[in-house]
Amino acid sequence: MRCDFADSLLQGYFDGELRGRRAAEFERHLRHCAHCATELVDLDLLRDRLHLAQLYEPASAGLRRKINAPLQAIAPTTAVSRPLVWHWLAAAAALLFVAILLWRVGHSVRSDDYQAELAGEIVDALVRSQQPGQMNGIASNDERVVEGWLDGRARFAVPVRDFTNDGFPLKGGRVDAIEGHAVAVLVYERNGHPIDVFIWPTRERDSPPRAGSRQSFQWVDWRKGKMEFCAVSDGSPVDLEQLRQLINSFA
Amino acid sequence: MNDFDAEDRLRFEQLVLPHVDAAFNLARWLLRSRADAEDVAQEALLRSYRFFHGFHGGDARAWLLQIVRNTCYTWLEKNRPMELSMEFDEELHLQTCATPETLAIAGDDRKRLTLALETLSPRFREILVLRELEGCSYKEIAAITAIPIGTVMSSLSRARRQLHSALVNSPQGARP
Numbered sequence: 001m002r003c004d005f006a007d008s009l010l011q012g013y014f015d016g017e018l019r020g021r022r023a024a025e026f027e028r029h030l031r032h033c034a035h036c037a038t039e040l041v042d043l044d045l046l047r048d049r050l051h052l053a054q055l056y057e058p059a060s061a062g063l064r065r066k067i068n069a070p071l072q073a074i075a076p077t078t079a080v081s082r083p084l085v086w087h088w089l090a091a092a093a094a095l096l097f098v099a100i101l102l103w104r105v106g107h108s109v110r111s112d113d114y115q116a117e118l119a120g121e122i123v124d125a126l127v128r129s130q131q132p133g134q135m136n137g138i139a140s141n142d143e144r145v146v147e148g149w150l151d152g153r154a155r156f157a158v159p160v161r162d163f164t165n166d167g168f169p170l171k172g173g174r175v176d177a178i179e180g181h182a183v184a185v186l187v188y189e190r191n192g193h194p195i196d197v198f199i200w201p202t203r204e205r206d207s208p209p210r211a212g213s214r215q216s217f218q219w220v221d222w223r224k225g226k227m228e229f230c231a232v233s234d235g236s237p238v239d240l241e242q243l244r245q246l247i248n249s250f251a
Numbered sequence: 252m253n254d255f256d257a258e259d260r261l262r263f264e265q266l267v268l269p270h271v272d273a274a275f276n277l278a279r280w281l282l283r284s285r286a287d288a289e290d291v292a293q294e295a296l297l298r299s300y301r302f303f304h305g306f307h308g309g310d311a312r313a314w315l316l317q318i319v320r321n322t323c324y325t326w327l328e329k330n331r332p333m334e335l336s337m338e339f340d341e342e343l344h345l346q347t348c349a350t351p352e353t354l355a356i357a358g359d360d361r362k363r364l365t366l367a368l369e370t371l372s373p374r375f376r377e378i379l380v381l382r383e384l385e386g387c388s389y390k391e392i393a394a395i396t397a398i399p400i401g402t403v404m405s406s407l408s409r410a411r412r413q414l415h416s417a418l419v420n421s422p423q424g425a426r427p
Contacts, residue, residue, distance in 0.1 A: 059275035
């Protein structure tokens with residue numbers, strides 16, 4: 001026997017699209033309806049299975065080349081912009097070098113450093129999340145949509161802010177697990193590079209930022225207002241620091 | 252396309268090109284073929300490029316996927332009209348495309364899921380791909396497929412049920 005709720009609210013609840021009163025209404029219903037409870041489990045199994053199978057098929061390098069070709073032909077890069085790009089790249093490379101150096105030095109002094117180890121785990125989680133098919137999250141620029149999606153999945157309130165006006169548009173969120181704990185992840189974008197900000201509650205006092213790099217990623221970790229943040233990106237560390245200050249001004 | 256200058260190109264590269272994977276993935280699942288998807292995705296990108304002046308900010312991914320989707324449907328109408336006209340004949344579709352035998356041949360779960368997904372009508376397939384593979388919100392799906400949000404929810408419900416039964420029809424049951 002099917003339940004009346006099954007076709008309407010169940011899917012929305014499962015997809016994190018119900019908020020406020022409607023979500024509460026469905027949760028009340030769920031306590032008494034074995035059918036919907038089972039169906040939710042089935043939906044979750046099906047989703048896990050779809051994600052594990054890695055069905056996402058990215059574009060081939062050949063297709064990218066074909067798509068890029070007409071762009072290159074129509075608007076050749078101007079003489080002014082090229083040195084600027086190199087300038088920027090050189091600056092980024094220099095910063096990267098300094099960051100690696102600092103990380104190396106710091107690392108040899110205190111190899112059991114908590115934040116560096118944690119950042120290592122976080123970078124690994126980030127790499128995992130970038131496997132094709134690993135899309136267990138919400139893609140949206142709307143703070144409330146992302147907050148609503150995380151609400152209930154993360155088990156703690158996540159401060160979600162869009163910084164489009166400051167050049168860091170919010171792209172979405174997801175949940176991940178670090179050291180066996182559920183953490184919330186907000187994804188921002190800067191100059192075509194995603195920046196993932198891992199967030200979880202902590203009992204520790206506020207702490208100043210600590211930055212490092214691992215594999216090809218930069219990270220910065222800090223604590224503010226009983227929350228710990230770790231921002232990771234393959235872009236410039238300068239951008240990470242700028243985003244950190246934006247987040248801190250609201251945290 | 253003529254007045255596409257360096258600034259447009261930069262904007263296009265920043266806003267639209269990051270979604271080439273999404274464009275190809277949607278085309279691949281709608282057309283059920285990588286080779287056809289390469290052609291149609293390329294055509295859709297060209298089209299998005301040509302009409303880029305008509306894009307006034309907002310969700311670039313949704314805008315591009317809308318174009319990909321329309322290009323795919325136009326292509327299907329021209330090359331495989333049967334596929335579109337058969338879309339409500341679910342029973343027939345299940346029988347012709349994914350008999351338990353064909354599903355049994357599929358060794359691993361990825362192949363099995365692929366076959367099962369491909370038995371769904373394009374409308375149900377696209378909605379699952381957008382939601383589960385692309386991670387689109389209902390609002391984004393509604394914008395891309397031009398259907399109301401309420402219909403997104405009920406279509407997802409039917410699509411998931413169909414996928415589930417297509418998988419259960421496989422002799423090894425729902426789980427490998």
